[in-house]
Amino acid sequence: MTRMARRLVHLVDDDPGVRTALASMLATWDFDVAAHESAEAFLDALAAGASGCVVADVRMPGMGGLELQRELARRGATLPVILITGHGDVPMAVAAIKAGAQDFIEKPVDDDALAAAIRRALAIAEEAEGAKAAREALRQRHARLTAREAQVMGLVVAGHSNASIAAQLGLSQRTVEHYRAQVMMKMEAPSLAALVKLAAALGE
Amino acid sequence: MAVATSRDARTGLPDWAWGILVMVGIVLLSRLSDIASFTGLPIKPWKPGAGFAFGMLLVRGLHLLPWVLLGQASAVLAASLAADLPPDWGASIAAGFSASLGLGIAADYLRRRTRVDLALSRLGDVLRLLVVAIALAPAISALEVLAFVSIGPLREAEAQVGFLRLCIGNLIGMAVVTPIVLRLHAPGLSRLRAVGGVAVLEIAALCGALLVLAWYIFGIKETDEFKLFDLLFLPMVAFAVRYGLDGALAGLALTQVAMMGWLRWQDFPAAGVVELQTLFFILSATCIFVGIVVDERERAGAALRANEKLLREQDAQLARVMRLDAIGEMASTLSHEITQPLTAVRAHLRAALRRLEAGATGIDAATTDLRHGVTQVDLAAGIIRRLREFLGRGEPHREAIDPLALVRDALALAAPDAERGGVRVVLHAPALLPAVLADRIQMQQVLLNLLRNAVEASRAGDGARLVSVGLRASDGEAIEVSVHDDGPGIAEEIRPRLFAAFATTRPHGLGLGLAISRTIVEAHGGRIWLERPGPDGTEFRFTLPLARPA
Incomplete structure (x- = not known):
């Protein structure tokens, strides 16, 4: 995440003035401003995983x-959108917020007011991007587990004791303990409670 | 029966009085029409009494039937008395019974079975009446002759001739006298329409022509009645064409009386009278049909004219509504068009300000911002100029207008609004005011706008809901118009911006009304101002220069 991208504003307005x-x-x-003369042009130029926020006029020809x-x-x-309206009446505001x-x-x-709104929007976008990145990293850690380790992790998180897991999987209690240690290491979980939290985040 | 009760309410006559009237009428008509009759018997080719009785049965109902019987019987008695013969009670009652039976059945049939309009407003109504008359006349006549023959006073050998005379007599009675009774009874229909001065002369001339012709045809022995009869068609058709059914009926009655008068004076042979009456029936039917067709065409024409007037009014109304709509639409577009450059100007100014505040490095960029800002201001000015052109529509069409008519028109347009709101609008103005020089449509816009505001304000207040409009000459150069309402007045903070565009206190108002009104009034060389701001009401006034200043 560069500082540039965090301050990127996509400005969409048909009126050149x-x-x-x-x-x-x-x-x-x-702010770094990328101006677009129409909603359609903006959507065409929009790359996957684009960042920043959008400032768009409500009343434009076309979209x-x-x-x-x-x-x-x-x-x-996930780009947050700020709308600019010349008819800022209540129904318009309700429709905009509902959408x-x-x-x-x-x-x-x-x-x-616009700058404050943009800063809020960018903060939200950044937060959303951060959360997205964290989830991605976690998924990568989980992917490193072997099938057996993943199985053991599931049972541990569900609250089973080592003896119970050993009985269920037909393994010795020592082998289960080994897998469990591998899981804690690969998932970078300092405690059982931390592992449970990670599992919950994965499940989202 | 509804007709009968309403008639009773109007004339206040009880049923027995109507009955006596019918009876006396039958006897009188029978005596007056005594021509070519058999000695001592009312067997004659002219029987207005039967037509009168039939008409009365139709309009007043069958409960008059006993009186018709009495009348017919009395007529037979009267005929024998007039011939110095002993009264034949049997023949009288038999003749009265047969005649009233036939008339009663026919009247009942017409009233109940056919949807005949007794005012005879359509061709179909007259046709039904004539068809029933043609069917009824031989039936009644046959019954009467049968009665006279079987009781005794009429010899069998005379039956056929008697039947023929009675038949034509009854037929003409029902074709001419019955329609006259029906038309006299018809509610709300103008008899012979509104007869003006010229029409009186014309009617007198037509009647004179008729009488002279009747004398020429029937009064002079040397002229042949049959060859000349057709001459009667000329004035009679003129009657029908000029005055419709009522005219035709009046003309026929006059002709019949004149013809019979001359024939009786001449002692015209009975057989001839029967033949002339046959011709007269043809004349009657023709004139009645012409008359009713003329009536129908006239009514259709009147309906068409009323319709056209209504359409024209609706067109004008629509045009006004569309003009007001156009102003609303334009205001919406305008607010967008003006907001755009305004937004740009503000952004450029703020950017320039921030750049200059940041230090000397931003001067170039700030200059660019300011230059853009100026361009945007010019853009906004252009939009406003276009608006003025649209509103002004170039040179307005000024003409000398009566200010009173102008205000009355606007009041008529605002009336529906006021009525809906329960607001009364009164006008105070001298009867005569000098003309003003104004564009009628634009001034309507100003007046309508002030009136609508006043009506709305009156509704909002808790006063008497009264809007008063005043008109007076002001200092010999202008007319001053005032519009006062008893609404809650205008809040102090709004007053300074009252005539500015988009200043409105109403949730759905555009705030353009007073602004446009001021533009229009000032373009006319007048001025508009708030005379009284409330709380005892609001009064707006404006002046309009006279077309010819004193």
Whole structure:
């Protein structure tokens, strides 16, 4: 995770005047701005695993901000979306938040409010990315277990004693103890409680 | 029966009085129409009494039947008395019974079985009446002749001639007198329509022509009645064409009386009278049909004209609604169009500010931001200029207009709104005001806007819900219009921005009404202001320059 990527803002607005102005303004807040002239163009340019957040106008020809939000959710992209609306009425806000929008800002845009919203969105995105990375690392550790070790781990986490596991698997108690030690080492779990937590995280 | 009860309420006559009227009417008509009759018997080719009785049975009901019987019997007695003969009670009762039986059955059939409109408003109604008359006349006549022959006063050898005379007499009675009774009884229908000064002269001329012709045809022995009879069609058709069914009936009655008068004076032979009456039936049927067709065409024309008027009004209404809709739509578009450059300008200004605050390194970038900002401001100005052009639609069409008519039109348009809200709108204005120079449509927009605001404010308040509109001449150069409501007034914080665009207190208001009104009034060379802001109500006033200043 570079510092650059953490401050990346995808700006989507069809009005070139507004797009240029918002990009210039966001630059003074030390955000990295990628401007797009339409939701469709943004989606085309969107790479898998893209980071940052999206700032989009609600009212655009073709796909509007609300539809863009829905399309991103459909594609499983975790980018938080901030909507900019010229008609900031209650129904519009409710619809935007229900569709999963992170925030919405009324025109003419107050840059303090927009910057704060972007920072919140980026923090959430970062958190989500961090959690995703941690889960991935854990999965890799689990993948290193042999079939027997994985079997033993499952039974240990379910609360069985070594003697019970040995009886169930038709192994000697010593062999079970060996597998158990291997599991603790490969999963990097300092205690039984830690192992149980890891198993729960894996199951999510 | 509904007709009968409503009639009773109007005339206040009890049933027995109607009965006596019918009886006396039958006897009188029978005596007056005594021509070409058999000695001492009412067997004659002119029987208006039967038509009168039939008409009364139709409009007042069958309970008059005993009185018809009495009337017919009395007519027979009266005929023998007039001929100095002893009264034949048997013949009287038999003749009265047979005649009233036939008339009663026919009236009952017409009233119940056919959906005949007794006001004879359609061709079908007259057709039904005439068909029943044609079927009924021989039946009644046969019954009466049978009665006279069997009781005695009529010899068998005379039966056929008697039947023929009675038949044509009854037929004409029912074709002319019955429709007259029905039309006189018809509610709400104008008799001979509204007769104006010119029409009186015309009717007098037509009647004169008829009488002269009748005298020429029937009154002068040397002229042949049969050869000249057709001449009667001329004035009679004129009656029917000019005055419809009622005119035709009146003309027929006049002709019949004149013809019979001259024939009687001449001692015209009875057989000739029968033949002339046959011709007269043809004349009657023709004129009645022409009259009713004229009536129907006139009614259809009137309905069409009313329809066209309604359509024109609806068109005008629709155009106004669409214009108001267009303003709402435009306001929505406008708010988006203006917000865009405004957003850009704010962002550029903030960016420039932050860059300059950050130090000298940002000056170039800040300059670019400011330059972009200026471009965006110009863009916004262009949008506003286009709006002005749209609202102004170039040069408005100014003309001299009566300010009172202008205000009345606007009041009519606002009336449905006011009625829905239970708000009363009153107008105070002198009867005569000098004309103003204005674009009618634009001024309607201003007035309608002020009126709608006033109605809405009155509804919102707890006053008497009264909106008063005033019109007065102001200093000889302008007309001043005031619109006052008894609503809750206008909050102090809104007053300074009252005429600015998008200043609204209403949840669904666009805040454009007063702004557009001011634009329009000022473009006309007038001014608009808030005279009284409440809390005892709000009053807006505006002036319009006179077309010809004093």
